Amino acid sequence: MTQNPATEDPNLEAAANAAGQPQAAEGGSEAGTAALQAERDDLKDKLLRTLAEMENLRRRTERELADAKAYAVTSFARDLLGSSDNLRRALESVPEAARGGADATLKALYDGVELTERELLKTLERHGIRKVDPQGEKFDPNLHQAMFEAPDAAIPKGLVSKVVQVGYKIGERVLRPALVGVSAGAPKAAEPPPAGENGGDKPASH
Template structure:
């Protein structure tokens, strides 16, 4: 409090002025703090919204790319039966008939082979590739084991026979390859125990 110099008593008019000057300053500072808090809140919401929009854009791009890559999945799966039938038709023709058969039979075989190649090329243009795992390591993600058999020529765990080719579309398996898996070389017969041979 300020004092009146003439009377050494407090001067109420001066105190009131000082209080009035302090009140607006505190109010302005409180208002600025409030505005800055709102600004920070809006900035945070804006940054979150921008991040969400970027994530949505990426997800949408990925979904559109997947839709383009895998749109023909159902159709391609239906066409695999035709490809299998063409392959079976070619495999059913004996080798002797291929080399020494009549001209009409040779023409038929060549036509079926040409049709099969054309069908496979068409499927490849649409992202469908054949899986032919002969001699590869068995992979349960790409192959379906039909049997396991000893095979001295093929190491254990490797595909020794392809029963039916598999197909992939993009990075997805459209149909696993049906395969036979090698169990390795057959086990040698065990030698009889010493006691058994002596008793004979």
């Protein structure tokens, strides 16, 4: 039986195998490089996302800490507002004429209450709490609560004509809105009666 000459020579078979190897190696190298680039891009994207999330977390934490510091006394401050209101009512209950009168005891009491009120307001201000007294200012629904609207010839329409109760802010937030009355502007002039009414222009009868 006669054998195929190509299979009889091992050197020919080895040469044939060597001739096909470079192309296979080149194809494998390109595929590996593409895979590495894809993995690199994926890792880079994940890293950027992680860094962005960490920065957002840092900013959010700083903001929450600042808010906690600024508004930590909100409940306590709101409880103190009643005391401030009572001090103001006590001062306003003393007649103007009696404040500088001859009664030294009453004057000393008035001065003491007034000093206490000032010190309380200063203490509140040191903690970021400010009084809102909008007399004559434009009505702002974010800061004021309208109790009534009434004509007022001295104050233009839309301005606060009376402060029923002062308000307070803590930081940029409203601790308590001011209770106010709002001017409706000057009252409308009475319209003259139509001609012929009340006998004004009615011709006399004979």
